Amino acid sequence: MTRQKIQIKKIDNIAARQVTFSKRRRGLFKKAHELATLCDADIALIVFSASGKLFDYSSSSMQELLRRHNMIPEVNSFGQQPPSQVEKDAYAKLSEEFAAKTKELKHMRGEDLQDLGIEELKQLEKLLEIGLNRVIETKDDKFLKEIGAGKEKEALLMKENQRLRNGMVTLNHREQEQAVIGGSSLGSKSNTTNSSSSPNPNSHDFDDISLKLGL
DSSP, X not given: OOOOOOOOSOOOOHHHHHHXXXXXXXXXXXXXXXXXXXXXXXXXXXXXXXXXXXXXXXXXOXXXXXXXXXXXXXXXXXXXXXXXXXXXXXXXXHHHHHHHHHHHHHHHTTOSOTTOOHHHHHHHHHHHHHHHHHHHHHHHHHHHHHXXXXXXXXXXXXXXXXHHXXXXXXXXXXXXXXXXXXXXXXXXXXXXHHHHHSOOTHHHHHHHHHHHTTO
């Protein structure tokens, strides 16, 4: 069966649109990485989702690639037309947003905090506390799950040990019963042998009578 061609248009379903965005974004970054590796090319990609979330990829330093891009003349060797004012404004906006996101990420890592005021530091501290609480909650949940799994495993081991102990007790009882039965059998045989080997008390009387009669 031939694969149906997907019509290129905006996806109305929000969930399907988000899934498609995630898959194609990963595919785009993967292709960019392959191109940079195979051809030794410098590549920079900047992607903003519909919600405004930033995604970027660069084969080297993103800021260095942007600086090199800004140094390129507006009209290149391929005779392309210079970008319009709308494109310039869009590019400037993207650059500002990228710089802001990069700065925010540095602040989250505790870098470049000297220029922040008291209120900005308080807001950053609040954000970090919220993130830290989420990390702690996730870690505690994982610990509880691991502890629960360990207790279940311990219960199974204790149950198996008890089963083995019961088996050993049963086996010992059987061996003791067999030993008692074997001893009783030997005692019965000994009594029978002693009875058969003991002299008959009437045999003396028979011998005396025979002597008197001259037999």
